[in-house]
Amino acid sequence: MSEPFDAVDVIRAKRDGAVVPERELRWLIDAYTRGYVSDAQMAAFAMAVFQRGMGREEIRSLTGAMIDSGERMSFSSLGKRTVDKHSTGGVGDKITLPLAPLVASFGVAVPQLSGRGLGHTGGTLDKLESIPGWRAELSNAEMLAQLREAGAVICAAGSGLAPADRKLYALRDVTATVDSIPLIASSIMSKKIAEGTDALVLDVKFGSGAFMRELEDARELARTMVELGADSGVATTALLTDMSVPLGRAIGNANEVRESAEVLAGEGPADVRELTLALAREMLALAGLPDADVEAALDGGRAMDAWRAMIRAQGGDPDAPLPIARETCVVAAPRAGVVTETDALSFGVAAWRLGAGRARAEDAVAHAAGIELHAKPGDRVVAGQPLFTLFADEEHRFERALEALQGGWSIGSEPVERGPLVRERIAP
Structure with a gap:
């Protein structure tokens, strides 16, 4: 059977700034998933989108096509509201770890399909895999059973969800087309909508450690994703949050699990606690619980109980010692x-x-590797006081890590004014 469209015509239309009709976009994604459209052709199309952008209807069509390339999950059999959260990624961003059990402690199901890190942004699954015995790969039946029993699950997305996105993302990663708002938005939202959650809260980051460095770009990305959620019947809101400074004091996999446990014990760094509570309020409001006392649940131990149940359900031991690096390097204030x-x-x-x-x-990642910040912007220090400690399993790694930090920290005479961590809320 002959194909109804020609990939070259679709590429040319987008290259020249035309609006690509829905039928042609849907055919392109389907043909690429089937292998009829080549990687070279899809790379050319992605670059055309990167250069020319897309309108709201085109982004909606692209997202719908990627959803329809695979299966759709359903949590209707649970008999309770489901709400998920997605972060666009950052440094020290371990918020999912305390957040999922905190929200689950209110009787809301939290199906958190997460990924692994690539480059400088950490992956939630990598962090949790530093817990002895914990496993990321669950079947749909296991996932549903855990949501019934423990209320929250953090696991890898199955290969059946939006396979077109999986294929396209790998291509974008090697063709310098990752940071395109239409492509980012359709990639994230195709998986989240296919996942079948009732509601979704987006943590869209801006600043040096984020994909979107400028606030205005982050705002546009957030609005685009909130619109896609609304168009698909998923209640969606977004918070714009600052990622110019690492979140918390721990960076790295086991390091961030330790810090998450501190937050679940009612302690931990103020910024991690603040963002965890802000996102929990947002998620619970979408789930119909706008007056939930999230601080009491965190400080009173309910969230910690839910965390322990969630970790045990996936084979992990919440009491087991976490990996410790063999080598350390301390940098002191000059x-x-x-x-x-x-x-x-x-x-x-x-x-x-x-x-x-x-x-x-x-x-592979080294679960014990990372950094502990002993001082953050606004903290006063004296000469010789430790500023941060580097952790690695091989001593030779310190040299290149220290090179990366040159110019990345500074000490002055007066504090620098910083804006709030949560900058804006975006709703439909």
Whole structure:
């Protein structure tokens, strides 16, 4: 049977700035998934979108086509509201770990399909895999059973969800077309809509450690994704949050699990706690519980109980010791003053070079590698006081990590004014 359209015509239309009709977009994605449209042709189309952009209707059509390339999950048999959260990624962003059990402790189901890290941004699954015995791969039946029993699940997305996105994302990664708002939005939302959640809260980051460095770009991405959610019947809101400074004091996989446990114990860094509570309020409001006392659940131990149940359900031991790095390197303050900068990108790249991240999808991560920040912007220090500690399993990694940190931190005489962590809320 002959194909109804020609890939070259679709590429040319987008290259020249035309609006591609829905039928042609849907055919292109289907033909690419089937292997009829080649990687070279889809790379050319992705670059045309990168250069020319897409309108709302085109993005909706592209997202729908990627959803329809695979299966759709359903949580209707649970008999309770489901709400998910997605972060666009950052440095020290371990919020999913305390957030999912906190929300679940209110009787709301939290199906959190997560990914692995690539480059300087950490992956939630990599963090959790530092817990002995914990497993990321669950069948749909296991996932539903865990949602019934424990209320929350953090696991890998199955290969049946939006396979067109999986294929296209791998292509974008090697063709310099990742940071395109239409392609990012359709990639994220195709998986989240196919997942079948009732509601979704987006944590869209801006700043040096984020994909979208500028606030205005992050705002446009957030609005685009909120619109896609609304158009698909998924109640969706977004918070714009600052990622110019690492979140919390721990960067790395086991390091971030330890810090998450501190937050679940009612302690931990103020910024991690603040964002966890803000996102929990947003998620519970969408689930019909706008007056939920999230602080009491965090401080009173309910969230910790839900965390332990969630980890045990996936084979993990919440009481087992976490990996500890064989080597450490402490960087001390050269003079007294106030810490004025700890640049998120610099610290993210340094942690990656220490072994906490991966350069290629097939690379392994060192779960004990990472960084502990002893001082953050606004903190006063004296000469010789430790500023941060690097952790690695091989001593030779310190040299390149320290190179990444050159110019990434500074000490001044006066504090630098910073904006709020949560900058804006975006709703339909």
